[in-house]
Amino acid sequence: SDTEKGTYAHYMLKEIDEQPFVIRNIIQQYQDEQNEIKLSKDIRKAVGNADRIYIIAAGTSYHAGLVGKELLEKVAGIPVEVHIASEFLYNQPLLSEKPLFIFISQSGETADSRGVLVNVKKAGLPSVTITNVPGSTLDREADFALYTYAGPEIAVASTKAYTAQMAVLSILAMDAAIAKGIDTDFDAIHELSIVANAIEVLTDAKDEMEQIARDYLLETRNAFFIGRGFDYHVVQEGALKLKEISYIQAEGFAGGELKHGTIALIEDGTPVIALATQQSVNLNIRGNLQEVVSRGANPCVVSMDGLNRKGDNVVIPKVHDYLTPLASVIPLQLISYYAALHRGCDVDKPRNLAKSVTVE
Numbered sequence: 522s523d524t525e526k527g528t529y530a531h532y533m534l535k536e537i538d539e540q541p542f543v544i545r546n547i548i549q550q551y552q553d554e555q556n557e558i559k560l561s562k563d564i565r566k567a568v569g570n571a572d573r574i575y576i577i578a579a580g581t582s583y584h585a586g587l588v589g590k591e592l593l594e595k596v597a598g599i600p601v602e603v604h605i606a607s608e609f610l611y612n613q614p615l616l617s618e619k620p621l622f623i624f625i626s627q628s629g630e631t632a633d634s635r636g637v638l639v640n641v642k643k644a645g646l647p648s649v650t651i652t653n654v655p656g657s658t659l660d661r662e663a664d665f666a667l668y669t670y671a672g673p674e675i676a677v678a679s680t681k682a683y684t685a686q687m688a689v690l691s692i693l694a695m696d697a698a699i700a701k702g703i704d705t706d707f708d709a710i711h712e713l714s715i716v717a718n719a720i721e722v723l724t725d726a727k728d729e730m731e732q733i734a735r736d737y738l739l740e741t742r743n744a745f746f747i748g749r750g751f752d753y754h755v756v757q758e759g760a761l762k763l764k765e766i767s768y769i770q771a772e773g774f775a776g777g778e779l780k781h782g783t784i785a786l787i788e789d790g791t792p793v794i795a796l797a798t799q800q801s802v803n804l805n806i807r808g809n810l811q812e813v814v815s816r817g818a819n820p821c822v823v824s825m826d827g828l829n830r831k832g833d834n835v836v837i838p839k840v841h842d843y844l845t846p847l848a849s850v851i852p853l854q855l856i857s858y859y860a861a862l863h864r865g866c867d868v869d870k871p872r873n874l875a876k877s878v879t880v881e
């Protein structure tokens with residue numbers, strides 16, 4: 522059943538492997554018989570009425586929100602702000618005239634996010650929850666809900682919920698574009714099916730990912746992740762994954778920001794994991810890599826077919842520029858998994874962490 526590990530040593534690995542099926546399931550759930558996007562009229566209206574969307578989330582869901590902002594702005598032309606729930610709760614920014622709140626939460630139970638929802642409802646403002654758990658608190662209390670259909674996620678470190686959240690956000694963005702009459706050549710459903718195949722290729726490459734974990738992460742105290750554009754959001758998630766389960770101090774940085782401080786930390790042999798999946802900034806991120814390599818860093822490059830260069834460690838199959846996060850996160854998840862495994866950590870139940878945090 523869904524909640525059993527079967528032949529897997531850990532839920533995390535099982536859940537990483539489930540991602541192609543999760544994406545295909547989302548495609549099915551959000552498509553009608555005419556192959557059109559199936560989304561409730563109420564949600565379409567709520568999104569259409571908004572002059573600005575406020576995404577509220579915590580942890581990995583926050584990282585999905587960062588990608589969601591890009592999708593909604595680039596595909597549907599709606600301005601979006603993404604906020605950490607606990608920050609928004611006690612330090613609310615100025616709101617636009619017609620805001621719409623989107624709460625992203627795997628569990629639907631995160632207290633910080635719920636705190637914001639309570640205030641939003643008090644203020645009479647509209648809300649949508651994107652959650653993996655129908656019947657959860659956020660699902661029940663928000664005006665509208667969208668589901669991620671990823672099946673139960675047991676491992677504390679979130680994997681399939683993150684890709685599912687981004688998939689649903691891409692569908693929402695495309696739906697909004699259609700509703701607004703925007704002429705977009707982005708076909709979320711079609712592109713997601715390509716993503717599902719790409720994820721499958723990457724989850725089949727476990728031996729390579731395990732070797733990278735052995736080569737770069739067995740002994741190190743720290744690790745840096747760099748990226749630009751969409752890749753910047755994904756490296757933040759990659760760093761979170763690694764620190765959560767392996768306890769290696771890891772941070773994700775914007776490639777161009779390194780020279781403004783962080784590069785001081787680079788020593789001989791410091792692992793720097795770079796994502797290079799964005800055509801528009803490929804030259805820039807390659808330049809940033811040169812900067813750290815010349816200071817002694819040990820570079821590991823995850824690029825995309827067509828943008829790859831000799832010596833890159835992982836080349837993900839070509840997917841749409843806007844959906845690269847769903848594919849490029851897979852190697853980062855797997856590398857984190859094997860790093861934690863070989864460092865003797867409790868992969869599914871890391872110290873100090875809970876799957877859902879129901880206290881503020």
Ligand code: G6P
Pocket residue numbers: 579580581582625626627628629630631634677678679874875876877878
């Ligand atoms: C906890 C979990 C994280 C998760 C975060 C938000 O801190 O350990 O993995 O990303 O909560 O959870 P949610 O259920 O709201 O997505």
